[in-house]
Amino acid sequence: VHSAMPSFEARRLCPELVFLRGDMARYQHESKKVFQIFRSFSPKVEGLSLDEAFLDLTGTERLLGQPREVGEALRAQVRDTLNLPLSVGIAPVKMVAKIASESAKPDGLFEVMPGEVSGFLxxxxxxxxxxxxxxxxxxxxxxxxxxxxxxxxxxxxxxxxxxxxxxxxxxxxxRGDDSREVDPYRKAVSYGEENTFERNVEDLEVLESAIRSHAESVARRLRRDGVRASTVVLKWKAAQRVASGPRGHPVRTRRMTLAHAIDDGVEIAAVAKRLLSEKGPGEPVRLIGVSCTNLVKDVSQLSVFPWTHGDKRKKLNQTVDRITERFGKQALRRASREETARAGLSIQIKHGDSGD
The missing domain is CATH 1.10.150.20 (5' to 3' exonuclease, C-terminal subdomain)
Structure with missing residues (x-):
């Protein structure tokens, strides 16, 4: 059992494993504090996720010391301030530093010197x-x-x-030849949220309930960042295993591109549910997720006619956003049947570098 392993795979390997329910709102709150500490060490911080970032220490040696000293000081400050472990990878280029940080887990520091890159990789x-x-x-x-x-x-x-x-x-x-620089202003290319269920799910109402929840969460983050999306993506992981190992469950995606960009959870959910009904799995699933891509800056304004449906929806969303920001995402929920238990929740904001 290891980090990032699907929870159902962990349960299969270790049936007596104890699962603790996640608290994404708290994770986000603590993540903001961690990133504030990061920025106290370097102005060039490129976030990859809630718990991962690149820091460029170029030119900080005279002020902060050698990279290893900075890494240890960074770990100490996060631990002393927030009581959280921090794994640090140090290397001449981004990709090697990322791999080094994985080698440093769960709570260590791993440095790859310039002359050691080939031997390490x-x-x-x-x-x-x-x-x-x-x-x-x-x-x-x-x-x-x-x-x-x-x-x-x-x-x-x-x-x-x-x-x-x-x-x-x-x-x-x-060969360790990675010319990508740390970019603190790199724009997101997609926003998504997904969850792994504690048990196989085939019930359409349960899947639609999860889709609505994910759609609302994604929509809130789109609005918070002032962007809209014209493509909605539905993702699921089939319950039936087709190969051994943690990646033995096939992952499928279906997408729909709209004529206009949206940032409303009801609209996003409607598209995702249509994908589910028309192109969905038709079999039990372990994971369901919703993401949005093809992003554009939101330049819309409220109409001078306040009774229009679009403006009512926009004002409603703004009110919900303010309540959620103050009291958490559970403060307001749409009426629906009771949701099945979820073993894990993952929020994603993907930037330029994408995999397969």
Whole structure:
């Protein structure tokens, strides 16, 4: 059992495992505090999720000391201030630092010096490359590349012949050649929320209830950030296992692109429920999620005619947002049948770098 393992897989491996219900509102609250500490060490902080970020320490040596000293000071401040563990990876480039932070878990520091990058990366399996998922891993292995060293040693011509230009990019990353800079202003490309159920779910009303909840949550974050989305994506993970291991349950997505961009939970839910009824799984599922992409800046204004349906909905959403911000997302809920228990909840804001 390890971090990021689906809860149903953890239960299968360890039936006596005790699950504690998550508290996403509290996680978000604590995340803001952690990021405030991050920004006290560097102005260049690029958040990847609630609990993961890149910090650029370039030029801070005279003020803060060497990177390892800064990493230890950062861990100490988070622990002393918030009583939270913090894993720190230090490396010359982003991808290597991300892998190093994974090696430092659950509560440590791992530094890869510039001259150590090749030795650190070479023995790692190809799925450790940032953004390589199950499909990309299979594609690389089918071409004969099982480790980062296999990719690093391959000539560009061989990589292009086997995998096209994407293969050359994978080879470059496998050599530790990552030119991406820490970008504190990088815009999100999608917003999503999903949950894993404690048991297999086939009941359409239960799935629709989860979809409504996710749609409202995603809509609130779209409005908070002043953006709208024109594409709604429904995601599910089938309950039936088709292969061994934690990735043995197939994941499916269906999407619909609208003629106009939206930020209203009712509209997002309506699209997602239509996808569920028309293109949905038709079998028990373990996970259901809703996300929105194709984002545009919200430049809409309230109409001079306050009785219009659109403006009523907009004002209602603004009121709900204020109540939720003050009292939490459970303060207001739409009437529906009792929801089945959820073993895990995941909120995502995806930025430019995407996997398969």
């Amino acid at each position: 070479d023995p790692l399996p190809v799925h450790r490359i940032w953004g390589v998922g199950v499909v990309a891993q299979g594609r690389l292995q089918a071409a004969g590349f099982y480790t980062l060293g296999d990719l690093a040693r391959a000539a560009d011509s061989a990589l292009r012949d086997s995998l096209g230009d994407w293969g050359i990019e994978m080879g470059r990353l496998a």
